[in-house]
Amino acid sequence: MKNNFLKTVALFLVIIAFAACEEKKEIINYPQTDLAINTIIPKPLKVIPTNSGFGLDSSTVIYTNQTAKGFENVGKYLAEKIKHQINLDIPVNTSTEESATRMIFINQTDSLPLTSPEAYELYIKNDSIILNAKNAAGAFRGIQTLRQLIPEKSNDTLSSKPMWVIPSGKILDEPNFSYRGAMLDVARHFFTVDEVKKYIDLLAYYKFNKFHMHLTDDQGWRIEIKSWPKLTEIGGASEVGGGEGGFYTQEDFKALVAYAADRHIEIIPEVDLPGHTNAASLSYPFLHDANGRAKTPRVRTDMLVGYSSFDVRKDTVYTFLDDVIGEIAAISPSKYFHIGGDETFATTKKDYLYFVERVETIVEKHGKNIIGWNEISQANISPNSVHQLWKEVHHSLEAVKNGSKIILSPGKKMYLDMKYDNDTKLGLTWAGLIPVDSAYQWNPETYIEELDKEDILGIEAPLWSETISNLEELEYLAFPRVIGYSELGWSVQKNRNWEDYTKRLVGHQSFLEKEKVNYYPSAKIPWN
Numbered sequence: 001m002k003n004n005f006l007k008t009v010a011l012f013l014v015i016i017a018f019a020a021c022e023e024k025k026e027i028i029n030y031p032q033t034d035l036a037i038n039t040i041i042p043k044p045l046k047v048i049p050t051n052s053g054f055g056l057d058s059s060t061v062i063y064t065n066q067t068a069k070g071f072e073n074v075g076k077y078l079a080e081k082i083k084h085q086i087n088l089d090i091p092v093n094t095s096t097e098e099s100a101t102r103m104i105f106i107n108q109t110d111s112l113p114l115t116s117p118e119a120y121e122l123y124i125k126n127d128s129i130i131l132n133a134k135n136a137a138g139a140f141r142g143i144q145t146l147r148q149l150i151p152e153k154s155n156d157t158l159s160s161k162p163m164w165v166i167p168s169g170k171i172l173d174e175p176n177f178s179y180r181g182a183m184l185d186v187a188r189h190f191f192t193v194d195e196v197k198k199y200i201d202l203l204a205y206y207k208f209n210k211f212h213m214h215l216t217d218d219q220g221w222r223i224e225i226k227s228w229p230k231l232t233e234i235g236g237a238s239e240v241g242g243g244e245g246g247f248y249t250q251e252d253f254k255a256l257v258a259y260a261a262d263r264h265i266e267i268i269p270e271v272d273l274p275g276h277t278n279a280a281s282l283s284y285p286f287l288h289d290a291n292g293r294a295k296t297p298r299v300r301t302d303m304l305v306g307y308s309s310f311d312v313r314k315d316t317v318y319t320f321l322d323d324v325i326g327e328i329a330a331i332s333p334s335k336y337f338h339i340g341g342d343e344t345f346a347t348t349k350k351d352y353l354y355f356v357e358r359v360e361t362i363v364e365k366h367g368k369n370i371i372g373w374n375e376i377s378q379a380n381i382s383p384n385s386v387h388q389l390w391k392e393v394h395h396s397l398e399a400v401k402n403g404s405k406i407i408l409s410p411g412k413k414m415y416l417d418m419k420y421d422n423d424t425k426l427g428l429t430w431a432g433l434i435p436v437d438s439a440y441q442w443n444p445e446t447y448i449e450e451l452d453k454e455d456i457l458g459i460e461a462p463l464w465s466e467t468i469s470n471l472e473e474l475e476y477l478a479f480p481r482v483i484g485y486s487e488l489g490w491s492v493q494k495n496r497n498w499e500d501y502t503k504r505l506v507g508h509q510s511f512l513e514k515e516k517v518n519y520y521p522s523a524k525i526p527w528n
Contacts, residue, residue: 035169039507042490068108070136119174179458180489181210187217190246204263206486218278235279272340306345329366342373405457440484479519
């Protein structure tokens with residue numbers, strides 16, 4: 001504790017000395033810059049430009065608050081990304097740099113004029129950048145904005161060393177919704193740890209904060225359960241199209257959780273129940289509802305749905321689920337556990353309601369609240385449950401009457417597995433076509449007229465994987481639509497404009513290409 005205090009005192013002395021020196025320095029007349037002409041996505045709440053710039057170069061240092069949790073890690077992350085982006089090494093919290101003439105200071109403060117815990121203020125001046133945030137999550141969102149302001153090319157005509165001029169001004173920003181998510185179906189097709197990490201990295205750049213993993217379905221079981229090893233030995237060995245499948249060990253999953261947490265993204269695990277359970281029943285046949293409408297379990301490599309069901313009246317099924325939910329909950333810091341609950345055509349409604357209510361008690365026993373697809377609103381469950389709308393709006397209205405919050409994921413607006421147009425080589429069409437403009441031009445706050453904004457926890461863009469089997473195909477369906485969804489979740493409605501958005505999106509083309517993202521080159525965007 002004493003060391004941290006001394007570090008903080010030393011840091012502030014450096015900053016005071018830096019500020020005093022700054023007054024004596026000759027102000028560099030940077031080339032004309034204008035913060036108002038930016039390509040930031042999602043669009044900030046407020047931008048106040050000034051007529052100057054910050055020269056990012058080898059004399060720049062990063063300082064962070066070292067007593068507030070996570071701030072130094074945010075500074076190191078920024079330095080790492082600057083190195084990746086423009087090959088410039090920036091020291092972090094190195095107060096002995098006598099050659100330092102410019103500073104980026106990432107500061108913790110409780111006095112922001114904004115209410116969200118993810119809010120931040122960014123002040124860009126001639127020789128300093130100050131990022132103020134209440135916590136590390138807000139600071140992390142702020143450095144994504146700063147990253148997007150760094151130009152691709154340096155201006156090396158001012159001195160003998162290259163300099164990247166960042167336009168000056170002030171940005172005040174906070175999210176419109178607290179929940180801004182994306183979902184990946186790793187059950188229909190398995191995606192490796194590295195593939196998932198890249199998607200998480202891209203989502204972090206656009207200020208997403210939730211990542212929902214659809215871990216189980218009829219075609220595959222993707223998470224190791226040590227007390228039930230056949231789930232991955234048998235259930236994990238298949239996928240749509242006949243591939244070899246795969247699964248995450250619990251160590252793999254913990255590594256993904258930690259990786260996402262470093263980017264201030266929460267991973268929410270889903271085990272889809274009581275339908276979409278063929279892979280589980282194939283692994284352990286006693287789970288199967290042999291007396292009902294469910295089809296006999298077998299290896300499934302097709303894209304059909306609605307034919308499987310657990311035997312919801314067997315106590316041994318709930319013993320199994322207690323083990324499964326308990327093992328996943330133990331390695332998942334999220335307060336949520338997603339139980340699926342959709343397309344249970346092989347389960348009677350009476351059995352379905354009984355099942356959902358009983359499973360909720362198991363989830364709560366392990367310290368989590370349930371999220372479920374909108375069908376779960378038919379059951380008598382806690383107001384702490386969260387309902388994810390994908391299809392039936394009336395279910396959401398029932399959920400709100402119960403006191404629950406809603407996540408909006410309407411299939412006809414947000415399903416990333418829908419084709420862009422009839423010529424799109426990947427994707428499905430059951431919910432309709434979703435071109436890039438249709439994906440962007442709607443308002444989540446008014447999508448269901450009867451709901452108030454306070455009823456909506458946020459939005460989530462699901463990507464089901466029936467027609468994709470690798471990262472390149474994932475990116476083709478997700479990008480650029482998921483970038484537009486980032487703005488729907490973060491930016492207020494009055495700041496969203498299609499024509500303005502397309503111009504800013506073009507500014508991200510070089511980023512997507514540098515990161516080797518296989519984005520869909522929609523003709524609706526004026527790409528370079």
